[in-house]
């Protein structure tokens with residue numbers, strides 16, 4: 292059996308090319324007589340991989356010089372507490388916009404720490420089907436940051452433009468859309484992503500933090516949870532997940548071959564359009580969850596008229612080589628994750644499958 296089209300939300304599909312390269316180098320990495328995962332994280336061959344990955348992130352994502360690029364453990368979820376721990380000091384506050392489960396979790400962790408945070412906008416009343424408009428909220432100009440999730444993996448909504456913050460640093464959970472479009476760095480204080488959706492395999496977060504925020508503001512933070520210590524040590528304070536970083540590096544080279552984030556953005560727009568067009572031309576047979584102006588290019592969520600039909604859609608899809616289409620339990624229905632590594636052919640096949648299914652299941 293060959294490769295199938297995998298629409299899982301994460302861990303998610305990876306480019307076949309990089310899997311093949313990793314397979315070919317697995318036992319003997321560049322004539323070293325060992326695998327990259329067996330070598331010391333202080334060795335020259337590993338350091339080359341590590342530093343190449345950082346410099347590719349810098350060049351492809353156009354990261355300005357006044358930011359650190361860090362590889363941190365504990366996935367994206369550890370950032371939910373590291374951010375308030377490091378960035379909110381005694382007597383200080385931060386603002387959050389709640390657009391779904393992942394921001395909810397981040398809000399909860401900040402509160403566990405006893406931090407004084409304000410949820411200034413939320414789309415909860417309509418089951419997170421949209422991104423709140425800037426006219427609906429006011430950012431506290433004394434906030435240490437404004438926290439958003441740029442793409443809401445579960446509900447299928449995405450910011451088309453980051454909020455204008457007038458100098459308040461933006462903190463962005465970009466776990467499910469990092470490297471899928473170029474960003475405007477003007478207001479960004481920190482942008483981070485768990486690696487398993489758009490950057491590689493699971494187990495790590497890429498954190499890009501402005502240097503002036505990367506300071507030891509609070510004294511009671513365990514060493515491993517301090518941004519400053521990881522920045523001082525080039526993310527080699529302790530043993531990093533070396534094999535994950537190796538695969539992230541291969542993935543970034545692949546991204547470069549696709550024209551970088553600008554090139555992949557065009558491809559992603561084309562891919563998502565194939566599926567949204569079927570939804571919009573289905574006369575209500577497929578009902579998109581997200582409001583049109585908040586639609587995600589990475590996670591496309593929709594419902595059919597009954598649970599039974601949705602189950603049949605996902606099951607028969609599997610038989611046609613389209614897997615991972617079942618939606619998250621909080622939205623139900625169907626979710627197709629179309630991250631950078633999903634080939635155009637996968638989306639073409641899904642769009643055709645949707646048309647055929649509709650015809651055969653009126």
Ligand SMILES: *Cc1c(COP(=O)(O)O)cnc(C)c1O
Pocket residue numbers: 301365366367368369393440442443444464465466467485486488494495
């Ligand atoms: C998947 C995801 C997370 C959680 O990632 P983990 O690495 O499992 O902690 C956080 N935020 C968003 C937006 C996600 O999509």
